[in-house]
Amino acid sequence: MTEPPCIHGRLSVAPMMEWTTPPARYFLRLLAPNVRLYTEMVPAVALWHGAAERFLPFHPAEHPVAVQFGGSDPQELAHAARLAEQWGYDEVNLNVGCPSDRVQSGRFGACLMLEPARVADCVAAMQAATRLPVTVKTRIGVDDHDSEAFLDAFVEAVAAAGCRSFIVHARKAWLSGLSPKENREIPPLDYLRVHRLKARRPDLEVAINGGIADAVTLREQLQWVDGAMIGREAFSNPYVLAQWDCMLFGGELPGxxxxxxxxxxxxxxxxxxxxxxxxxxxxxxxxxxxxxxxxxxxxxxxxxxxxxxxxxxxxxxxxxxxxxxxxx
The missing domain is CATH 1.20.120.1460 (Four Helix Bundle (Hemerythrin (Met), subunit A))
Known part of the structure; x- marks a missing residue:
């Protein structure tokens, strides 16, 4: 594809708890100068209570780097977005995809797909608080709410609030019965669902996430969507990031x-x-x-x-x- 790079980048590394730490992001940037990096999920409520010094520091070499927030309170998320701009991040992302019990107990993550109006309110509040782009990372559905109409309605509500960039994990989430690890592996991938979403909403930027572990799959996905987000492969085999960075953006492959x-x-x-x-x-x-x-x-x-x-x-x-x- 020849479109200009989208907000979240043609290639990015997914936010992952205990993995996308500051040291990891610094090292991955050395490997891949053009890949967009994401922080671990930061609870907005923690920042509301003054924990910015704990969660927000990063090295300038990490740019472009996005911070992902978890939360469902528009006021808390607006405060978090304001801090993200003050600290110098390049993007603010809202987590609407994590299925863990701990996240659900805080009323954020994938369970928020069932509350599109609340997500829209959160996005609107964040956008009013910052000049940074506000993006949303989500799933194709949750539990038995996994029809294309359900996904379309969710995206429509959030897009109407001003979000123009969605990162879609091409699996639905089970909110009970599966661990977070199992939620990354057991629900089947449905790349075509994400492709059809992009085809129906060409006005939006849509990146795809889930199961991308080789260059052939990466190239194929980028024929249909605006960007691809890499998860565990970035850590089980980090050198692929350098290879894919060169493949997509040019430059010399580092040793x-x-x-x-x-x-x-x-x-x-x-x-x-x-x-x-x-x-x-x-x-x-x-x-x-x-x-x-x-x-x-x-x-x-x-x-x-x-x-x-x-x-x-x-x-x-x-x-x-x-x-x-x-x-x-």
Whole structure:
């Protein structure tokens, strides 16, 4: 497709709790300079009670970076959106897709698909509070509410409030009976549902999320929608982000070892701030998957990062386990 990049980017990494942390985002940016990154979901109520310093800091190198909020109170979400602009984010995203019990108990996430008017009120309040684009990440349905008419009605209500950019996980969510992990795997993917939504609403930006794990699938999806969001593949095999970034945007493919070396000063700085080494190496685990020494790389990182006083030298030792060569 030849359309200009959309708000949420032609390629992005999904917000994932305990995964899209600041260290992970910094490292993924080294791999992929054009991919849009998302924070973990930030509870709007936490910011309402003054926790911005805990949840909102990020490194300038992460741009373009979006912050995802969870909540259902328009006033709290407006406050969160205002803070997002003050802190320098590029986009504000509302979570209407997470099915976990904890999220539901706070009346946000996928259960909000059943309350399109409330989502519309939240979006309108956020847009009134910030100049940043406000986007929504959602599912194709919840429980037995998974008809195309249901999805169309939800999108129509939220779009009428001013949202023009939707990221759609191409699975419905079961609000009970399945764990969050099972909700990412058991409900079947229905890419065609998302394609038809885009065809019916060409005025909206629609990105697709769910199950994209290879370049063939990525290319195919981008023939029908405006963007693609990558989830777990970005961490189980992070180097694909570099490859796909080059495929979509051009540029030179970085070497794995060079990216790791570029990450070391950041690791040193964050260790001085007290960030555990285990958090700093988590994003690195799958970097050499499929290459000689990958198992020793992972083992060295895992064991070394748990030692008292562990620092960047753990990563340097792990690099010695991986064979030099063009692929590395």
């Amino acid at each position: 794995r070892r060079a990216v790791v070396t570029a990450y070391l000063p950041y690791v040193e700085a964050r260790r001085r701030e007290g960030v555990p080494m285990s958090q700093l190496v988590k994003v690195l685990m799958g970097l050499f998957n499929g290459l000689p020494g990958a198992r020793a790389w992972r083992r060295t990182l895992t064991e070394g990062s748990q030692q008292p006083g562990a620092g960047p030298d753990v990563i340097e030792r792990a690099l010695k386990c991986v064979a030099h060569g063009e692929a590395a």
